[in-house]
Amino acid sequence: MVASVLPTTHSRGQAPAWEVPAAVGLGVAAVLAAGMGPVTVTLLYLAAVTPALVRSDLTVRRLPNRLVLPAYAVLIVALVAQGVLAGQFPVVAVLSGLGYFGLLFALSLAGGMGMGDVKLAGALGISAGMLGVEAAVVSPLLAFLAGGVAATITLARSARGTHIPFGPFILAGFWAAVLLPL
Numbered sequence: 001m002v003a004s005v006l007p008t009t010h011s012r013g014q015a016p017a018w019e020v021p022a023a024v025g026l027g028v029a030a031v032l033a034a035g036m037g038p039v040t041v042t043l044l045y046l047a048a049v050t051p052a053l054v055r056s057d058l059t060v061r062r063l064p065n066r067l068v069l070p071a072y073a074v075l076i077v078a079l080v081a082q083g084v085l086a087g088q089f090p091v092v093a094v095l096s097g098l099g100y101f102g103l104l105f106a107l108s109l110a111g112g113m114g115m116g117d118v119k120l121a122g123a124l125g126i127s128a129g130m131l132g133v134e135a136a137v138v139s140p141l142l143a144f145l146a147g148g149v150a151a152t153i154t155l156a157r158s159a160r161g162t163h164i165p166f167g168p169f170i171l172a173g174f175w176a177a178v179l180l181p182l
Contacts, residue, residue: 019051026050026175033179038081039130043178045074046127050171053120057167063116071123082130096129096136097122103140117166124174135177143173 026047034040049067057063075097082090101122107113121140128139147169154162 015052022051023048029179034131038078042074042078042127045071054168054171057165061165063120063167068116068119068123075123075126090130092133092136093126093129097126100125100140113166117170120167120170124170128174128177139174139177142176143170146172
């Protein structure tokens with residue numbers, strides 16, 4: 001199942017060997033950190049696609065819609081389930097997703113982000129928000145902190161105008177917020 005959602009680059013049509021174990025490891029760690037519940041479904045989907053998204057952004061600077069957009073369908077189901085189980089609308093999750101999406105959308109208008117980053121941020125914001133306010137705040141903070149450090153190092157070593165794929169930093173910030181005890 002995991003291999004079927006991952007993009008392929010090899011002539012045999014298989015994902016690189018490291019991606020499936022990385023996805024499984026993230027999935028197991030997510031279940032251990034978050035337990036079982038509606039958010040677990042989203043975490044498992046995101047775990048399955050994270051290695052492929054990182055590879056894609058690093059190699060071709062794209063976060064494919066075929067991997068990012070299905071997260072929204074999974075999120076809708078999880079949000080409804082969480083709302084029903086909690087007896088209230090998951091406001092923090094929705095506001096977190098809208099905020100992260102809006103921030104990166106504004107940066108994309110200024111030319112600093114691609115739309116793949118924007119769409120991914122919205123999905124990760126909702127998922128982090130389903131875990132709580134702390135994860136919703138920490139996820140983008142860690143992403144921008146790590147991305148800023150990488151940008152500073154890259155600019156110090158090379159010419160201006162160098163583009164840094166931000167998807168891996170968005171994902172790293174998200175997974176740190178999910179897996180670290182907050």
